[in-house]
Amino acid sequence: MEQGFFRSPKKRGRVAVLLSGRGSNFRAIHDAMLAGKINADIVLVFSNKADAPGLQTARERGLETLHLDPKAFPGREAYDAAIVEELKKREVDLVCLAGYMKIITPPFCQAFRNRIMNIHPALLPSFPGLHAQKQAVDYGVRYSGATVHFVWEEVDAGPIILQAVVPVHQDDTEETLADRILEWEHQIYPEAVRLYFEGRLEVRGRRVYILD
C-alpha cells in the first residue's frame, strides 16, 4: 500500500481526459471549465476506441483528440508507455479517466503518481470493477452512489476524493440506477478537479484531506 504525502498544485492546470464511450463526464468537466469554475484547460481527449462518441464531441468542441489502437502494440505496458509519452509531450498535469474501460498499468500509475483521477459508479470499496450499478441492484443495497478517487496500482482502490450517496429504489433496474448515479457523477467529478487545481487536495497515506 502506498504511503506518503502529496498536496495538489495551485495553478492553471493542463488536463487530459481518457475515455472509451459516451463521454458525459468529460462534457461535465469541460462545461465547468468553460463556465470558469475550474482553473484548468483540457489539452487532450484520448481514447482507445476510434469510434468513441466522446471523441467526436471533443472534436466538435475544438479540442485536440488522439486515438491509439491497443492492437497495434505488443502489450499493455507498451500501449501505456505510448500514452504516457503523449501526455508528457503536452505537459499534462492531471489525467481524468472518464469511462476509460482499460486498466492502467503500474508504470503509467507511477509516471503520474497522484495525478490520475477516476470516477466509479458505486460507493467504493463496494462494487468495484465492471457493471457496478448492476452489482448494487443485484445485491439489494438501499444506497449506492459515485466515487471520485486517485488511481493507484490496484483497480478502484486509490484514495477517495469525493463521494455522493444515491438511493436505490425497489423497482430500479441497472439502467434507472445508472441514470440516477450519473447525475451525481456530473456534480462530483468537476468539483474534484476544481479542488485539485485550487491546491486543496492533500493525500496523507490513503486519506484525502480537503483544505479550506
Ligand code: GAR
Ligand atoms: C460512468 O458511469 C462512469 O462512472 C463509468 O462509466 C460511465 C461512463 O460514462 N466508469 C466505470 O464504470 C469505470 N469502472 P460517460 O462516458 O458518459 O462519462
